[in-house]
Amino acid sequence: MRRNDVAYWERRAAQQTYDYMESAEELAKDLQTTYRKASQWIDSQSRRIFEKFRSKYALSEKKARALISRIASGPEIDGAMKAMEIYGTNDAEYWEAAKTLDSAAYASRIRRLRDLQNEINITMQSVFDQERVASQAFYTDVAQEGYYRTIFDIQQRAGCGFSFARISEDDIDRILHIKWAGGNYSSRIWGNTQKLAMSLKEELLVNFITGRTEREASRIIADAFTVGAFNARRLVRTESNFVSSEATALAYKEAEVKKYRYVATLDLRTSKVCRALDGQEFLVSERKVGTNCPPMHPWCRSTTIAAPTAEELASMQRRGRDPVTGRSIIIPASMTYKDWYAAYVEGNEEALAIEKALRKRR
Numbered sequence: 001m002r003r004n005d006v007a008y009w010e011r012r013a014a015q016q017t018y019d020y021m022e023s024a025e026e027l028a029k030d031l032q033t034t035y036r037k038a039s040q041w042i043d044s045q046s047r048r049i050f051e052k053f054r055s056k057y058a059l060s061e062k063k064a065r066a067l068i069s070r071i072a073s074g075p076e077i078d079g080a081m082k083a084m085e086i087y088g089t090n091d092a093e094y095w096e097a098a099k100t101l102d103s104a105a106y107a108s109r110i111r112r113l114r115d116l117q118n119e120i121n122i123t124m125q126s127v128f129d130q131e132r133v134a135s136q137a138f139y140t141d142v143a144q145e146g147y148y149r150t151i152f153d154i155q156q157r158a159g160c161g162f163s164f165a166r167i168s169e170d171d172i173d174r175i176l177h178i179k180w181a182g183g184n185y186s187s188r189i190w191g192n193t194q195k196l197a198m199s200l201k202e203e204l205l206v207n208f209i210t211g212r213t214e215r216e217a218s219r220i221i222a223d224a225f226t227v228g229a230f231n232a233r234r235l236v237r238t239e240s241n242f243v244s245s246e247a248t249a250l251a252y253k254e255a256e257v258k259k260y261r262y263v264a265t266l267d268l269r270t271s272k273v274c275r276a277l278d279g280q281e282f283l284v285s286e287r288k289v290g291t292n293c294p295p296m297h298p299w300c301r302s303t304t305i306a307a308p309t310a311e312e313l314a315s316m317q318r319r320g321r322d323p324v325t326g327r328s329i330i331i332p333a334s335m336t337y338k339d340w341y342a343a344y345v346e347g348n349e350e351a352l353a354i355e356k357a358l359r360k361r362r
Contacts, residue, residue, distance in 0.1 A: 009153060009305050009306075010263050010305060013153075013263055013303045013304070013305050014303060016145075016146070016149055016244070016303070017244065017301060017302075017303045020142055020146075020240045020244055021237060021240070023138065023142075023240070024138070024233075024236045024240045025237075027134060027135070027138050027236050028229075028232065028233035028237070030134060031130075031134065031229060031232045031233070031236070032229045032232070032233070034127055034131065035127065035225045035226075035228050035229035036225065036229070038123050038124070038127050038225060039221060039222055039224075039225035039226075041119075041123060042116075042123060042200060042221055042225075043217075043218050043222070045116055045119050046204060046207070046217060046221065047214060047217075059093055059097055059210060060210075061206060061210050063091070063093060063094070064206050064209040064210045065202070067094050067097055067098070067209065068202055068205045068206065068209070097209060109208070113204065113205070113208060117201050117204070120197050120200050120201060120204075121197060124193045124194065124196060124197040125193075127193050128189055128190055128193040131189050131193070131232060132185075132186055132190075135185055135236060135239070136176065136185075136186075138236070139176055139185060139239065139243045140172055140176070142240050142243045143167065143171075143172045143175050143176070143243050143244075143246070143247040144167060144247070145247075146243065146244040146246075146247030146248050146251070147167040147171075147247040147248070147250055147251050148167070148251075150247070150248045150251035150252070150255075151164050151251045151255060153305075153306075154251070154257065154306055157306065162255070164255065165254055167247065167250065171250060175246045175247060176243070178246065180242060180289050180290065181290060185239045188235055188239070189232070189235065192231045192232060192235065193228070196227070196228040199224050200221065200224055203217075203221065204217075207220075234298050234299060237298075237299055238295050238298045238299060238300060241294055241295040241300050241301070241303075242289060242295050244303075245289060245293060245294050245295065245303075245304070246289075248303075248304060249284065249287055249293070252284045252306065253284060255306075257284060257306045257307075258283060258284060258285075258307075259281050259282065259284065259306075259307035260281065260287070260293075260304040260306055260307055261279065261281050261305050261306070261307040261308065262279065262280050262281070262282070262292065262293070262294075262302065262304055263278065263279075263302060263303050263304060263305055264301075264302045264337050265301050265302065266278075266320030266321055266331075266337060266340050267320075267321045267323065267326075268323050268345070268351070268355045268358050269358055270301070270302075270337065271296065271297055271300070273296045273297065274296055274297075274300065274301075274302045274337075275337040275338065275341070276337075276338075277292065277296070277302070278336050278337035278338075279334075279335075279337070280292070280336075281307045320335075320340050323344050323345050323351035323354060323355070324350050324351050324354065331343075
């Protein structure tokens with residue numbers, strides 16, 4: 001049976017995106033557990049290493065970081081004096097610290113620091129491997145579901161069935177390896193884990209040079225892993241939107257859909273760029289992620305549907321939300337985000353106050 005109701009199709013598309021986000025949150029929780037366990041391991045190792053050899057230089061944290069930038073341009077932490085000679089400085093404190101680091105008395109401590117850096121490398125490699133495997137399995141499911149759901153919706157909307165090609169492993173592999181915004185999911189996971197590893201190495205050297213307390217060091221390590229886990233969550237949420245969008249586009253081409261309609265979420269959390277694009281229609285052949293197709297930005301919740309005809313649009317409705325109560329409301333399908341905002345937000349002091357509060361939280 002043919003459904004001539006944009007509200008219905010937008011609701012289905014929005015629900016599909018919501019389902020992906022919910023599943024992404026479950027994966028993010030699992031990844032958070034992985035990051036937490038890694039954090040606890042590194043913290044325990046650092047406590048063991050520094051238990052007997054913690055020392056304190058007369059260096060501020062700012063100067064300690066400046067010294068580290070000279071003696072550690074990578075994973076190596078040896079040769080402080082040589083590094084000082086290369087980079088040079090007139091600050092006596094730096095030279096004194098470098099001499100101490102190069103002395104025989106500190107050789108064993110430096111070796112222990114190097115051992116800990118190796119532990120960080122091994123641990124973050126393990127985190128990367130676990131995150132990549134879990135993410136690949138999740139994105140594969142998202143691609144398959146996105147493709148077949150879109151084909152099914154197009155058939156229902158048209159009121160007839162038609163033959164179509166199955167999405168192949170090669171199709172899914174191609175989607176997962178598409179580079180957008182500078183990389184694909186695997187390279188972004190690697191970048192996140194490596195950035196975290198480098199940050200941890202620097203912090204542990206600062207601990208060594210400034211003599212932070214164990215409590216301070218533990219907090220800094222935990223905070224670094226919290227940031228890493230947050231970045232992993234943002235990645236899986238955004239990447240799932242991208243994979244779904246690519247699978248949907250593949251279904252459009254298979255079903256010979258020529259145009260699609262951009263659908264933003266009608267609530268106050270929607271970004272400015274998605275507000276502006278809402279309701280606009282684009283040729284599938286001119287589709288470009290980040291320009292006229294979601295995701296437009298990290299955490300993007302927008303989606304697309306096959307564009308309706310002018311006749312269909314005139315008799316259709318879509319679903320939005322009351323900005324104050326959050327309750328679902330039915331509005332004309334032709335109403336864009338700009339129209340919704342003018343009708344329900346502008347001049348409404350309570351709604352404007354809620355929007356202002358949401359902006360402050362970003």
